[in-house]
Amino acid sequence: MARNRLGIQTNSAERFDSWSSTYEKSFTWRWFYAPVHETLEREVGGVSGMSVLDVGCGTGDMLRRLYAGGASRLVGVDASEGMLKAAANLNGGNNAIEFIGAGADSVPLESEEFDVVISSIAFHHFPDPARALSEMARLLKPNGKLYICDMCSEGLRGRLMLAYGRKIATDDNYYDRVSLTSMIADAGLTPTGSRLVRLFPLAMLVSAVRPA
Numbered sequence: 001m002a003r004n005r006l007g008i009q010t011n012s013a014e015r016f017d018s019w020s021s022t023y024e025k026s027f028t029w030r031w032f033y034a035p036v037h038e039t040l041e042r043e044v045g046g047v048s049g050m051s052v053l054d055v056g057c058g059t060g061d062m063l064r065r066l067y068a069g070g071a072s073r074l075v076g077v078d079a080s081e082g083m084l085k086a087a088a089n090l091n092g093g094n095n096a097i098e099f100i101g102a103g104a105d106s107v108p109l110e111s112e113e114f115d116v117v118i119s120s121i122a123f124h125h126f127p128d129p130a131r132a133l134s135e136m137a138r139l140l141k142p143n144g145k146l147y148i149c150d151m152c153s154e155g156l157r158g159r160l161m162l163a164y165g166r167k168i169a170t171d172d173n174y175y176d177r178v179s180l181t182s183m184i185a186d187a188g189l190t191p192t193g194s195r196l197v198r199l200f201p202l203a204m205l206v207s208a209v210r211p212a
């Protein structure tokens, strides 16, 4: 598989490099990403004093939200140089949030560092989803919580979305609530719930906890 300029194996980071400067100004942002972030923020709930990792953090909006919510350590990893630059600009020199150029399947951080690991609308881009999940499991502390929001391939809406996605990117992987939950369990985490969070495009939120 090809590597990008950061040396990361990725299906899609170049697409995000070119979108990065207008990502948070786009219609898709207002219509889809920002509302998904509101839902995810509510679901994660109180993070005061907690450490949070966002895998595929993009421009860092979730981390800025959770910083405002009192998280004590915030780290974002992303494979796109452009998205990381945009994240640094939007973050305005706030040292409390650290951004790392890394692939989801090989995150250069010590094990068991995070109370919460999130990933928002990025999982379908990861070239090795099982490895990405085992990295998330490794990075969580015992009793730490995982929240993955992603596109959902269920039903007619899911299939339409998938057909559209396949037109713009043939190498993205789409899942439904059952398959994602089962992959999360295979990574050694205990699933705690799954639900749809957005009807068009269809998106799901699946959560899990790392056993003590």
Ligand SMILES: C[S@@+](CC[C@H](N)C(=O)[O-])C[C@H]1O[C@@H](n2cnc3c(N)ncnc32)[C@H](O)[C@@H]1O
Residues within 6 Å of the ligand: 009, 010, 011, 012, 013, 016, 033, 055, 056, 057, 058, 059, 060, 061, 077, 078, 079, 080, 083, 102, 103, 104, 105, 119, 120, 121, 122, 125, 126, 127
């Ligand atoms: C649709 S954006 C979502 C960004 C952000 N999480 C949000 O909700 O706004 C998907 C992100 O996944 C990142 N990405 C794609 N492949 C990746 C990989 N293998 N490892 C880490 N990040 C990746 C892209 O660079 C992009 O920033």
